[in-house]
Amino acid sequence: MSRTIVVGAAQLGPIARADSREVVVARMIALLEKAARRGCDLVVYPELALTTFFPRWFMEDQAEVDAFFETEMPGPATAPLFAKVKELGVAISFGYAEKTVIDGRVRRFNTSIIVDKTGAIVHRYHKVHLPGHTENEPWRAFQHLEKRYFEPGDTFFAPADCLGGKLGMAICNDRRWPETYREHALRGTEMVLIGYNTPYHYPLAPEHDHLQCFHNHLAMQAGAYANGMWVVGVGKAGNEENCVLIGQSCIIAPTGEIVAMASTLGDELVTHDCDLDRCTEIRANIFNFQKHRRPEMYPLLSAPV
């Protein structure tokens, strides 16, 4: 039986602060319908796909922050997306700000989910590597307050059985950490779905601004190759509220090759036939973990800081 998943990387252009969920969901549905016509099994959208990237603003009023969070999934605004998934029989993955109650305590995560072809949520992930800072830093051109608005995720990098394979997720800054891919691979993940919002301008080291697109691909291509897994990296792109986000959303083979890439900074779908069995080309050979890894020589990797 073929284990080929036809994947669509559905890049989104900018989302204004004033845009409603309904407006965004309509754009996502338009890409989903296009993907269905292209024969896609799975469509991957960016991190925090339903709103503008709100951690760029310092907000003291928690109610103002919470307006960017979802308290149910699907909710009234996202129900049409789930209905379309079921109607078309195309699975999706997307990110959103999740406000939930666990053991009586309110918790907020930068979350990503996989929704299968029936419209059921089959996998959920909370962002582990939250970048940025916790306090207002007015010297910056824009803030990056993920460490303020979200709790760090406490779910391991692990796949779910979906579409005949083992699919996992990571979010934005997670993709820069080699640990993300390796933890996934050691649990058998064959494809990692990654959404991102990445500005060109990095206030802490603006001398690297021109390298943002290079670093985006470098980290994901290396993660794919060193672990023999498919990587789907999908950004929100373009000038969003005067913060320009990189595009170049792409699909990367287990060899590290970019096999599909967006060429605009707007809503755009790129697709590829991803054969999960190709993971073994790498994993049975050069990166046969069982045969060649030397964990006794890596004592510091799991050690507390």
Next chain:
Amino acid sequence: MSRTIVVGAAQLGPIARADSREVVVARMIALLEKAARRGCDLVVYPELALTTFFPRWFMEDQAEVDAFFETEMPGPATAPLFAKVKELGVAISFGYAEKTVIDGRVRRFNTSIIVDKTGAIVHRYHKVHLPGHTENEPWRAFQHLEKRYFEPGDTFFAPADCLGGKLGMAICNDRRWPETYREHALRGTEMVLIGYNTPYHYPLAPEHDHLQCFHNHLAMQAGAYANGMWVVGVGKAGNEENCVLIGQSCIIAPTGEIVAMASTLGDELVTHDCDLDRCTEIRANIFNFQKHRRPEMYPLLSAPV
């Protein structure tokens, strides 16, 4: 005080099986003299620099194998290289097959050393990730018997204080493993010196032959970027005993950028002024380990297989 090290990556062309150590050392000295004229502080040579890459042959006679090993360093053939180091005041690093006696037991390692400007060996490393196989596999165009001829190294990835910085080593296949760079970085390494012998043809997955140069750079560039360290990757290149080895020896900045690269498959020197203080551009920001790593979320990385 400036912490800039002028580094020369001294690629070697093929070495025939019949070539003596003296012939090879003369070639290494010629590159060293050139490097001195270019103002280099440090010259980096390939893995197993003194002989042909002998693990490509199955040999049953241990004496035949041992002829490729050094039992002293420096020995009669390598003494002129050490003398030249001292004369010119240029530090070097190179790889060789080391036969040594530890606690009364003969041991054989794929070894790399750093020799400081006075000609003293200041750091020694035994290859951790031995690739290949242990038995003769005649179906291959050539063998890869590192797992037969060497013991796996048991020294951690760690730097030595040298040339005003923290310099470490890795060897060939080590460079494909993200663990190598991370273990180094967690111990403070600012520059990793890596020698390699990499055939274009990979018998286990020949469909990837055309990707060898891409993978070589991808792994090293990602290791440099994800750890904010300099990487110097130096190959033995060209058609060696009917096995074609890749070149593209290079120096990579802590941003992951290739800043110098060989453009032949022969003896060639490329140089770059490597400012060790540039490591902080990455380590104090995007990859501030103390602030952003989540080792509690990486339980499998150090876990026994």
